[in-house]
């Protein structure tokens with residue numbers, strides 16, 4: 379008989395069921411309590427009168443656990459210092475969407491050599507997330523593959539659906555079943571329609587094809603996730619964080635019967651992918667907050683131990699410590715100054 383399927387599939391490698399990985403690397407009671415409390419705190423910042431700024435900050439992607447740990451330890455101390463006005467959540471990004479192709483993150487390729495050992499990637503992700511939580515730092519990630527959450531979502535406090543997937547029905551359905559607050563980025567073209575539709579779709583009950591905790595193909599029935607908001611990240615036409623852009627976003631959200639809760643990504647198209655411009659974007663946003671804006675609930679910054687990024691692939695042994703292998707970042711000294719300056723500038727919001 380003529381072969382009609384799997385013509386382009388070379389191999390199918392079975393993965394451990396989510397339950398077996400979770401049993402192997404379980405969360406402790408204190409980690410579970412911490413995740414629950416952090417999600418509640420994030421919810422309060424996004425949707426209620428909690429005036430603190432939600433700051434999602436950290437490397438564009440984690441590729442070296444030692445450098446990731448080093449970064450997390452420094453961030454935990456800084457987060458503690460500014461916690462009265464800023465709620466810091468660490469970017470712990472393990473899945474990278476690509477414009478065409480490229481390294482897709484530590485879950486997909488944990489050995490950085492194209493061997494794509496996903497089972498090890500999932501194990502590594504769980505291990506690292508638990509370490510970050512133990513430092514008292516809430517975790518943020520982008521959930522890109524709809525099966526990944528079954529393996530790691532219990533350890534995540536906030537998640538994003540990225541600019542390239544906000545319009546995808548699969549991702550909106552996934553979001554409708556997730557347990558944490560979630561930000562939908564505006565599309566890569568900079569328009570807001572897809573993100574607004576995504577927030578509305580994710581709030582509704584949905585039924586979709588997924589994988590059960592036992593690893594069986596399943597029909598997943600969700601309640602709907604009411605804790606979704608928009609993230610402005612700029613687009614092909616340029617940045618979208620100016621006061622006029624924020625006023626426009628408020629109007630679009632209100633017209634769609636959504637709360638005008640806006641998180642601004644200082645990176646990506648809002649800084650023309652020049653990481654060193656992020657402090658300028660942050661300064662503008664904090665200025666808008668000081669001038670009375672209540673709809674800007676948070677910001678996102680891509681930061682690492684060292685500035686910029688490095689070409690990848692290249693031999694692992696030649697990689698520079700603490701430098702991103704995906705998007706460029708600001709370095710640690712700039713990060714500390716940015717966070718402390720932001721903390722000082724936010725004082726006005728807490729007067730009276």
Ligand SMILES: O=C[C@H](O)[C@H](O)COP(=O)(O)O
Nearest residue numbers: 438474475476477478480705
């Ligand atoms: O934040 C990361 C990148 O902007 C995103 O993954 C796209 O990367 P690429 O355009 O280099 O593929």
Ligand SMILES: C=C(OP(=O)(O)O)C(=O)O
Nearest residue numbers: 475540541542563611646
């Ligand atoms: C990929 C990312 O962003 P965006 O979806 O906005 O490009 C990211 O934040 O890592």
